[in-house]
Amino acid sequence: MIVRILGEGQLEVPESAVEELNRLDGELETAVEHNDDAAFRTALEALLARLREVGSPAEPDTLEPSGLIVPQEDATMAEVRKLLTDEGLIPG
């Protein structure tokens, strides 16, 4: 599966790793729901660290859309909230 880290590009991730990534992502989502900044930071870092471990850079010229998209490392909780609606995207 192709996973995009915003600001960094796409990674090719083996299907076997997806379940674990989803679990880490669940912690991120809970942190956002509880508005818990410290937990948010920890969860985002853990998710990205694991993703970089299991993933390898996708071919730069692939036009395949990503199956999952992860916020950038220095994203704030407010930025992530915006990404969950389409406010975070540049119009057009």
Place this chain on the structure above:
Amino acid sequence: MGVMKRVQLVFRAKANKALDRMEDPRETLDYSYQQQLELLQKVRRGVADVATSRKRVELQLNQLQQSSDKLERQARDSLSAGREDLAREALQRKAGIQAQLADLQTQYASLQSEEEKLSGASQRLQAKVDAFRTRKETIKATYTAAEAQTRISEAFTGISEEMGDVGMAIQRAEDKTEQMKARAGAIDELMASGALDDMVSGKQDDIQAELDRIGASSSVDSELERMRAEIANTAPKQIEGTQNGAAGAESAKEPAEETANAQVVDQVGDSE
């Protein structure tokens, strides 16, 4: 559903909406390609802007460092001249500059990282745009409008995601650069106002003026001392009071001369 899937769906929905607006799928390809080229231009300008901002901060860092070094030297000079008050003032100013320096260094690192990110984004987008151009020509040459639909959707969705990502990266870099410009402007103003020593113009500051004054007055003192000694030796008769004082001061070193001088005084007294 987790954060990753929700963000992905938002990107996908946006691409689908744009696709729905297009009437002829093959026109979509050309229109999208134009947009991609425009975005490529924009991201390259973004890289150049961040680099300009970074260089300006670099220049200011150097200036502040020079100011700090100079104040350190002034503090030493003040102490050797016995002026602790002046040394204290110089060190206080140095502490202020050090705080500015630390802050600016953090900003500098952040601009550097923004420049790297944006330059990476520019390269990634370039690779995708090239791939899109090839795919576009193949699709147009091979398929009818109706047949092409699915393939166009795929290519468009892929490139649209990249464009959305790059668009946000440009926005973040612009925000950081704007903040930086405001800070750099504030430091330039401080330098212009003289609150920070301006190393470029070489304009003299008050601490240096005071140190120069101390230096000048101590050299005046030593000149005076030298002249007094000369006068005492060559013209004792004309300025008796001074000559007596000078003779007294020298008495410990030159007992023979003092005796001679005393005799002269006696003779002067006799003649009156």
